[in-house]
Amino acid sequence: MKFGFVIPLFNTVDYFEKCLLTLINQTYKNFEIIIVDNYSNDGSYELAKKYAKIYNNIKIFRTKIVGVGAIRNLGIKKLNCDYFITIDSDDYINENLLGVLNEHVLKNSSFDMIRFNAVKVDSNRVILDDKMFKTCYNGIYSGINFLNIMCNEFIDENKIFGPSWLYAIKLKYYKKNKFKFSKLLQEDFGIMSFLLLKSKSILSIDFLGYYYVQRNNSITNKKDNKYLKAIHLLSHYDNYINKIINNKGYNKTFKNTFKQYLDLTLIKKYNSLNEIDKKAYYKELKKRGAFEKKL
Helix, strand or coil, X not given: CCEEEEEEXXXXXXXXXXXXXXXXXXXXXXXXXXXXXXXCCCCHHHXXXXXHHHCCCEEEEECCCCCHHHHHHHHHHCCCCCEEEECCCCCEECCCHHHHHHHHHHHCCCCCEEEEEEEEECCCCCEEECCCCCCCCCEEECHHHHHHHHHHHHHHHCCCCCCHHHEEEEHHHHHHCCCCCCCXXXXXXXXXXXXXXXXXCEEEEEEEEEEEECCCCCCCCCHHHHHHXXXXXXXXXXXXXXXXXXCCCCCHHHHHHHHHHHHHHHHHHHHCCCXXXXXXXXXXXXXXXXXXXXX
16 A cells, blocks of 8 residues: 655745654655645755655655645645645654554555544644544544534534544545645635545544644744635635535535534634724624624
């Protein structure tokens, strides 16, 4: 079984080597690494080239396209593997992750996706949160059942299931359904519910596989990025309403739960904004009736 990693890279030289080494040092060795550099100018690209000269399973591409989602799409096109994992270049993974995944796939290779757990850490690798990305539900599920469970965990316990790096995704499944990450911000939110929903078989395992690093200057944490992310979130929200909530093929109970998840996501985003941006965003939430929970 061959695995693949896709890494969008842009100016994370202080973190990237740690990320890359946890991939290179995997105990299971049948994998490829696709790095897509967005013309870094801090030494990140040179660092990637240094390791690519040493390891022939590392391939580097450069692009000027805008958006993490679009960069991931390019990287996924370059893959030649069975399952792939998206990695952010400032994060890192458990060096036993592929070995554990391979053991499960050898027993049953029918899984479209495999979910593992993650923790939030600071730049010094101190754990900040070990519950947010840890699900209590492990086993084999259909896509719609697993998505329903994940939505309920988010609603009841604030557990996050949306980041793409929580999953190993079967490449044939991904390509067969013509999935693509959005070019907008919040690209994970925009695709992951579709990925889960269309899956026939998902395996969820109780294994800490991913370390999500919090740094002040990341795309996620930039203050001037928050309102734009909130606006892009609305586009993803509207897409889900059109394709899932308004789809007569899904049962009412599931759609009610999924709508609660969508609404709560908008409300949480609203609560993260400054007072000026909140006023503008409130109007958008009001249009969508996203008020099942108090703001």
